[in-house]
Amino acid sequence: MDRIKITGLRVFAYHGVLDREQEEGQPFVLDLILGVDLEKPCHTDQVEDTINYAEVCDVVRDAMTGCKYRLIERAAQEVASRLLRKYENxxxxxxxxxxxxxxxxxxxxxxxxxxxxxxxxxxxA
Known part of the structure; x- marks a missing residue:
């Protein structure tokens, strides 16, 4: 399986067990590894045939800032779920x-x- 990697994506969000974490927020850093077949875009050289990195960053930011979670485990699950729902490939x-x-x-x-x-x-859903 081929992979696209996005590393060091910084997002300010409001996740944590403590009240002050959910009130004041803090920085989070994400690394993403996207398993996708890249054979077609390697031949066509067309962005439509791959996964748009800028869109991925937007989806991740929305997932991280759309809700407040107590656990980073839950926030990571939301990121993964949204990406899998958005990109069929x-x-x-x-x-x-x-x-x-x-x-x-x-x-x-x-x-x-x-x-x-x-x-x-x-x-x-």
Whole structure:
């Protein structure tokens, strides 16, 4: 399977267990790996035959800012679900959602979750 990668997408959002996280917000960083057959766009050289990266970023921003979630696991699931619903040619998506300012008393770079979802696991509403 071919892959498109988008790394380091920064989104300011309001997710967290603590009230102040949902009131004040904080930055999140996402890495996305999109599993898609790229054979056709490799031959046609047409953007219509692939997944538009700018649109993907818009979908991710909307998913991250449209609702407030207590867990980054839930936010990552929403990102994956929206991408799979929007792009019929997307076979698999991995979302790595990083929370650099998690309010825990430890010296760390960031906490993160990584989820992978496949087309057969998505239910259309």
């Amino acid at each position: 997307l076979e698999e998506v991995t979302v790595i959602l990083k929370k650099p300012r998690a309010p825990i008393p430890a010296d760390f770079e960031m906490v993160a979750v990584e989820i992978t979802r496949r087309r057969e696991g998505i239910h259309h």
